Amino acid sequence: MRQAGRYLPEYCATRARAGSFMGLATHPDLATEVTLQPLDRYPLDAAILFSDILTVPDAMGLGLSFAAGEGPKFAKVVRDEAAVAALEVPDMAKLQYVFDAVTSIRKALNGRVPLIGFTGSPWTLACYMVEGGGSDDYRLVKSLMYSRPDLMHRILAVTADSVSAYLNAQIAAGAQAVMIFDSWGGVLADGAFQRFSLAYTRRVLDGLVREHEGVNIPRIVFTKGGGLWLDEIAAQPVDAVGLDWTVNLDRARRAVGHKVALQGNLDPNVLFGTPEAIRAETMAVLDSYGPHPGHVFNLGHGISQYTPPEAVSVLVETVHAHSRKLLARA
């Protein structure tokens, strides 16, 4: 999950200088600054690129903006035959600001921790491209899917190829692992998920380089609400599967065995609890996975802007102390 954000006063200060979220994301020096802020505050084990999943549809010409206090909006939507026909894999030069940020962050990290690059899944990006922004019911994108599946498949195919090229360019620029966020896969029905989300996540994965400069590049896929499809997701060419907090980690580990690592899954709202509750819930997540290798502790969703920064300190300290104890027993 994104580590930088409005819960950190230093982030708010940099964002004020940048003027907007996209001002931050499009200036490699500012993106570097905010990517490193959480690492300066907490002893985290990895860094994640500061960017947004919607940079790819923006580069396709849809015109991304973030109004103050609201979610993302696209100036153009993709809902009819003409708009779908006009879609193409964008020139990656339009996303050079992302690749420059990756290179700049790698340089600034100087080997301290690895850097994770990321993208949205084709289905998740298509939700925004059709709806024009967030949605409560996904009515427009599902209407298109059930009334014109041919158009939906073309949107997803073009988006998958774009996303593959995008992640490969992040890897070439220095990303040491890549993560695909299928934030809205969980709104699909069983059956539709496999055809409209997982199949195109697979298409992305099949288009990715396996290594860079002789070093393996791990792939992580996180489908929010995808716990029921864990076996099918883990059967893809991935190294780790992200889980949300509804998933029991003990069951999940037993279901996938050692095929993949599991990443997750504390409910970020635990961070509004007392320090005792934060410690107890964090230890419960670690204990549920148990004394086995292959667990990457993470939040099961983005961190709220209202989170007290000191709650994150309690969390990170607990993860380190308790997982050391567990691994000593492994």
Place this chain on the structure above:
Amino acid sequence: MRQAGRYLPEYCATRARAGSFMGLATHPDLATEVTLQPLDRYPLDAAILFSDILTVPDAMGLGLSFAAGEGPKFAKVVRDEAAVAALEVPDMAKLQYVFDAVTSIRKALNGRVPLIGFTGSPWTLACYMVEGGGSDDYRLVKSLMYSRPDLMHRILAVTADSVSAYLNAQIAAGAQAVMIFDSWGGVLADGAFQRFSLAYTRRVLDGLVREHEGVNIPRIVFTKGGGLWLDEIAAQPVDAVGLDWTVNLDRARRAVGHKVALQGNLDPNVLFGTPEAIRAETMAVLDSYGPHPGHVFNLGHGISQYTPPEAVSVLVETVHAHSRKLLARA
């Protein structure tokens, strides 16, 4: 799921006469009229009381209203020690309009189809009582849960006892089956779901009468997003478990065997598809359960106000025709 609604022009006409949603719900003759409208239009196999899950907290004195085009709002919220201490099981006389509607609907149905009564689960009602309305992130209710679990448990206990009394009064008035909607159970983390949602749904179930006038009253529990906990839900004293559309019915049936019936689970957005797509997706749901008894076909969520009424005709015809074929093979 509620069968009556804004997708039906006859509903909109009655609602206009009533002046508001609560005007409909609180007048037994109008509630009867709209409950029967879908049955006059479609050959449905059961009727469901026209009401709202939030009538119970309203009777607790929280002041429910529905602003035009917006979701429900409470005038008072329950977030601090004093507000929690003030909560009590409401006098059921305040909900007499619901029980009168049940009696009136039963009389109007005259044995045509059975009538299902319903309530929200304690956790789902508590979400609204703490948040004051709908929520994207459930931050306030989860903050209370993780910082003052003692207060949360008291809200849930009082609400569970209220809901038991409420359903028993619906049964006494003539409801022939009861359904508990745990619409927001799926936002909880594994572990928290069992402690804060399922335990109180159980408390409701334990407080319910088993039969009325010598006839068994089936209980249905529907947890949206609860597919991962199906075995734990099915282990409660319930006759049927409702499923959302993310759940594979074949897997679900094999998991619970004949312990409970399964109710579900078409994505209501399928109703925006072509007639061919509606038929294909509906048959896919029926086929996934297979030629076995114990399946109650249903939508996996409320029907959208934008649904074309003729799409529901295609759905109902397909369910009847295709399930007859399947059962002939059983």
